[in-house]
Amino acid sequence: MTERHLLLQNDIRQIPQLADFVETIAQESNLDQSMAMTLNLALEEAVTNVIMYAYPKGSQGLVDLEAIVRKDSLVFILSDSGKPFDPTSAPEADISLDVEDRPIGGLGIYMVMNIMDKVEYRRENDRNILTMTKKI
Amino acid sequence: MEIKLTQQENITTAHLIGRLDTPASQEISQNMDELQAAAAKTLILDCSELEYISSSGLRIFLTLRKTAASKGGKIIIKSISPVIRQVFMMTGFLNLFEIQG
Numbered sequence: 373m374t375e376r377h378l379l380l381q382n383d384i385r386q387i388p389q390l391a392d393f394v395e396t397i398a399q400e401s402n403l404d405q406s407m408a409m410t411l412n413l414a415l416e417e418a419v420t421n422v423i424m425y426a427y428p429k430g431s432q433g434l435v436d437l438e439a440i441v442r443k444d445s446l447v448f449i450l451s452d453s454g455k456p457f458d459p460t461s462a463p464e465a466d467i468s469l470d471v472e473d474r475p476i477g478g479l480g481i482y483m484v485m486n487i488m489d490k491v492e493y494r495r496e497n498d499r500n501i502l503t504m505t506k507k508i
Numbered sequence: 509m510e511i512k513l514t515q516q517e518n519i520t521t522a523h524l525i526g527r528l529d530t531p532a533s534q535e536i537s538q539n540m541d542e543l544q545a546a547a548a549k550t551l552i553l554d555c556s557e558l559e560y561i562s563s564s565g566l567r568i569f570l571t572l573r574k575t576a577a578s579k580g581g582k583i584i585i586k587s588i589s590p591v592i593r594q595v596f597m598m599t600g601f602l603n604l605f606e607i608q609g
């Protein structure tokens with residue numbers, strides 16, 4: 373088991389650092405291209421949500437991502453000290469809607485829930501803690 | 509991320525090159541006039557060199573698709589890679605677009 377840690381500012385321009393972080397883990401764990409991409413996608417969506425909405429507009433805040441790399445699973449623990457938000461209780465996007473009725477947003481969390489095998493939220497010591505597990 | 513536009517009569521081809529991640533999508537969505545105008549006619553989104561797409565990138569695709577639907581235009585998605593096709597499948601986007609190759 374190895375652990376990796378990434379600390380980001382709540383600035384969307386930091387997203388490429390997340391991509392590098394995921395790429396390193398993907399290589400270490402010998403993930404195929406499709407798995408690496410979907411994993412990156414789920415994490416980008418989860419991290420983007422925190423960057424955009426956790427802290428009041430114009431204020432600085434940190435986004436903390438810890439990865440626990442095991443032989444058969446990857447566990448990502450995303451935490452922030454922003455306002456309470458439980459993505460696991462957000463309404464599910466309806467992906468069967470036609471063009472006209474399809475809302476523009478709401479896909480990010482849907483993808484996190486879809487790609488990860490397990491997503492758990494808890495609020496602890498005034499922090500949002502989202503634990504996402506992917507079997508590999 | 510780079511978008512190269514080429515025009516032939518009424519058909520515009522947008523060649524998407526690189527990673528359409530959240531920051532890239534935000535930048536593009538602030539400057540969409542040309543793409544929106546093209547979507548009202550015929551717009552080909554050439555994805556042969558598109559490496560990655562996040563939900564914010566999908567939002568751009570959907571915005572253009574809605575413009576085409578309301579203005580009588582047409583969007584054709586060309587040459588998506590298997591990994592991006594997987595994202596389209598997961599989100600139901602395969603049913604919203606005409607996809608070639």
